[in-house]
Amino acid sequence: MLRLPEFELLSPSSVDDALALLAEHGSDAMIIAGGTDLLPNLKHQLFSPKVLVSLSAIDELKTMRNEGETWWLGAGCSLHDLAENAELQMVFPALTEALGAIAGPHHRVMATLGGNLCLDTRCVYYNQTQFWREALGFCLKKDGDTCHVAGGRKCVAAASNDSAPPLIVYGAKVETLGPNGRRSLPMDQFYVPDGIKNTCLEAGELVLGLRVPTPNSSVRAAFHKLRRRDAIDFPLLNMAVLLECDDKRVVQRLSIAVSALAARPNIVRGLDKFLGETWDDELEAKVIKRAQKGSIPLTNLATDPAWRRALVPVFVKRLLNACAPD
Ligand SMILES: Cc1cc2nc3c(=O)[nH]c(=O)nc-3n(C[C@H](O)[C@H](O)[C@H](O)COP(=O)(O)OP(=O)(O)OC[C@H]3O[C@@H](n4cnc5c(N)ncnc54)[C@H](O)[C@@H]3O)c2cc1C
Ligand code: SF4
Structure with missing residues (x-):
């Protein structure tokens, strides 16, 4: 034991x-x-x-409120309370879907949004007992000097927090407080590409909560996750898509984030060039191709990366279909 x-x-x-x-x-x-x-x-x-x-006795971290143009989600809010909140489900369906798919129901009652945001990266060579890791000579992330995945001096353990992709596509900012004062960081600045510690939190700094812009009524967003057992497991791949089209199907906003790949969630770049184009099958194919490019799973999780990679275009297509104009 x-x-x-x-x-x-x-x-x-x-x-x-x-x-x-x-x-x-x-x-x-x-x-x-x-x-x-x-x-x-x-x-x-x-x-x-x-x-x-x-942080469990700090009530000021457990607040959630609609501030009009933004929503405030306190770091101490439980995943269960956020995922089950009817108003949040209407406004941020991709986020509540993701939060409701984290771990199991009992975990979600205890687990917090802040803890999910700051979740340690995961790797098949790291999330093991001391005995197991020692038998392999440890690894760079803890007690060793080499990486069994990338072979060199860089840790590429996977960012595995399911809240990150939806928060990225909704344009959330992380609010922190520490010895150097208060900071408001866009999600792409909060995460860094280092599996040993993949956030830019400084020593003694904590996450207070998130400020998430309230989307227009024409915004559609969705989340999808691959895991072994839907009842409990960590993601092998997770993804969120946000698409906004006007009433003539012209793309106004498009954002895709893919994670459980490497140390930092992958924000798909180069989607801005599709703004102003009319949404159709040809455009969908171009977006899928673009999302596939930077989304390369590694051997950091206990499953075949080729399979995870093959599922990237499948996930993008499913999510785009869910968000596409009628
Ligand atoms: C069986 C199992 C399955 C799981 N499945 C998933 C899954 O599918 N998806 C997923 O995303 N996670 C999963 N998890 C991990 C975990 O349950 C969640 O990520 C959860 O949201 C963590 O929140 P917590 O409040 O329990 O964090 P804690 O465990 O208390 O803390 C996690 C980390 O965050 C830091 N931290 C916490 N709060 C703050 C703060 N406000 N400011 C700065 N640092 C902070 C802590 O120091 C620690 O390093 C799973 C865990 C288990 C045991
Ligand atoms: S990616 Fe490499 S260094 Fe990081 S935890 Fe895995 S084996 Fe260790």
């Missing part, structure tokens, strides 16, 4: 107190929210903090 290591649990009731505790304990401390990812990782000895600073 895997056991938790010893640690001290501190439970501040305000963001200011949490920041003070993080500053006081420095690299000995880690943040814990729902604990649904961190606790298994502690059992696998992937981290060994002396202190866990819990």
Whole structure:
């Protein structure tokens, strides 16, 4: 049986107190929210903090509100509450679909949006016991000096948070607070292409929440995810598409994000050139081709990357069909 290591649990009731505790304990401390990812990782000895600073008693992180042009989603909101919220389901269907497809129902009650955003990257050579990893000589991300996937000195463990692709296509910004003040970061700046730590969060900084622009009524967005067991598993591939066309089927906005590939979610580039074109089968084929280009799965997850790669165009087509004008 895997056991938790010893640690001290501190439970501040305000963001200011949490920041003070993080500053006081420095690299000995880690943040814990729902604990649904961190606790298994502690059992696998992937981290060994002396202190866990819990965010679960901080009510100010659990707020969610419609601010008119944007929505505020607090980092401490549970995935269950967000996924089941009828208003959010109407406004951000791709996001609630993704949140409702994370882990299992019990996890979603405990798990938070902030924890999902800051989820550690995953790899078949990393999410293993200490004994397993040691037998292989460890790896670059933890205790070793080489990468078994890329062969070199770069970790390409997969960003596996299902909330990221929909938040990217909706144009969300991550709001953080730390020793250097408050920051508002677009999602593509929040994530960095380094599997060892794939966010730009600084030491002692925490995520307060997300500000997501309220979409026009003509925006359509959808999310799709590949996993072994639909009831519980992490993504092997996940994707969100947002498409807005006017009443003459002319494309006004198009955004695609694909993840569970490498360390950073892939925001499909070069889609702007399709703005102003009329939506039809020919344009759909061009968009699929473009999305396929940068979406290359690696051997970082325990499944055949060729299969994941073959599913990229299938997913894009399904999602575009779901979002296309009638
Ligand atoms: C069986 C199983 C299946 C899973 N399936 C999925 C899945 O399908 N998709 C998926 O995306 N995830 C999955 N997960 C992972 C996890 O349940 C979710 O990602 C969850 O949203 C994590 O949130 P949490 O609040 O529990 O985070 P925690 O485990 O508490 O924390 C995760 C990380 O985020 C950091 N953190 C938490 N909150 C903040 C904050 N506000 N600011 C800065 N850092 C913070 C923590 O320090 C830690 O590093 C699964 C987990 C399990 C055990
Ligand atoms: S991608 Fe390479 S370095 Fe990163 S966790 Fe996997 S094996 Fe380790």
